[in-house]
Amino acid sequence: MKYRYLLFDCDRTLLDFNSAMRSAITKLLNKYGIENVTDEMVSFYDAWNNSLWGQLERCEITKEELVFARFPVICSRYGIPYPGKGKMETDYILFLSEGHKPMPDAMETVKELSKSFELYIVSNGFIEVQNRRVKESGLIQYLKGSFISEEIGFSKPDARFFEEALRQIGNPDKSQYLIIGDSMTADILGGVNAGIDTCLVSEKIPSGYDYAPTYVVSSLTELINLLRKF
Ligand SMILES: [Mg+2]
Structure with a gap:
C-alpha cells in the first residue's frame, strides 16, 4: 500500500464548521443583547474571521492577536459595548x-478507512474546541490521534507543524503520509512545504495558485475509491 497514514484536516473536511460557527456566533450575539441575529451578521463575522485565519496562515498575526481581534470589530459594527478582553472570547470558544456535526459521509468514510490506515486529525485551531468536537462527534473512535496547532506551536501551512506531527507518530518517512483537506492555503500548501502528498476535497478544481494538490476528489466517498487504487 502506498500510504499508511492519513492526516485529515478537521473543519470543512470532517466536521461542518459552518454550522458550528453559525450556531456559536448566534448564541454569542444573543447573550450580548442582539435578539435577532441575521444572516448578514453571520456572514460578516465569517468573512472577518476567515480573513484573520488567512493572516495567521501567512504569519502576519499570532493566534493571540487573532483571538482578541475578532469581537471588538463585531461589537462596534452592531452597537454592542465590548465587555473587555476575554469575556466574549471565552464564551465564543465554549459555544x-x-x-460537532459531521460533514456528509464523514463518519462512514473514516470508519471504512480506519480498517486499512492510521488516521489522524491535523487542525489549525484551539485544543479545547477541537478535542471536544472530535470527541463528541464520535470521530475519535476511528482516530489514532490528533494534532492541533495550538498544541504543536506552529500552524498549517508551516512545514514544522507537519514535521512535529510525523515525529510524534514516530515514522519520519514522508512518502507514507497523505494530507487530506479542503483548504489550498493551509492543507495543500502545508503538504507542499513539508514534502507530503496531498488530496484536496473540493467540488471545484481551484485556479490561481502556483502549487497544486497531488489529488483532487469531489467528496469523501470518492476519497475511498482513490485510496483503493494504490
Ligand atoms: Mg478545513
Missing part, C-alpha cells in the same frame, strides 16, 4: 466547542 463553538458545542458544534
Whole structure:
C-alpha cells in the first residue's frame, strides 16, 4: 500500500464548521443583547474571521492577536459595548466547542478507512474546541490521534507543524503520509512545504495558485475509491 497514514484536516473536511460557527456566533450575539441575529451578521463575522485565519496562515498575526481581534470589530459594527478582553472570547470558544456535526459521509468514510490506515486529525485551531468536537462527534473512535496547532506551536501551512506531527507518530518517512483537506492555503500548501502528498476535497478544481494538490476528489466517498487504487 502506498500510504499508511492519513492526516485529515478537521473543519470543512470532517466536521461542518459552518454550522458550528453559525450556531456559536448566534448564541454569542444573543447573550450580548442582539435578539435577532441575521444572516448578514453571520456572514460578516465569517468573512472577518476567515480573513484573520488567512493572516495567521501567512504569519502576519499570532493566534493571540487573532483571538482578541475578532469581537471588538463585531461589537462596534452592531452597537454592542465590548465587555473587555476575554469575556466574549471565552464564551465564543465554549459555544463553538458545542458544534460537532459531521460533514456528509464523514463518519462512514473514516470508519471504512480506519480498517486499512492510521488516521489522524491535523487542525489549525484551539485544543479545547477541537478535542471536544472530535470527541463528541464520535470521530475519535476511528482516530489514532490528533494534532492541533495550538498544541504543536506552529500552524498549517508551516512545514514544522507537519514535521512535529510525523515525529510524534514516530515514522519520519514522508512518502507514507497523505494530507487530506479542503483548504489550498493551509492543507495543500502545508503538504507542499513539508514534502507530503496531498488530496484536496473540493467540488471545484481551484485556479490561481502556483502549487497544486497531488489529488483532487469531489467528496469523501470518492476519497475511498482513490485510496483503493494504490
Ligand atoms: Mg478545513
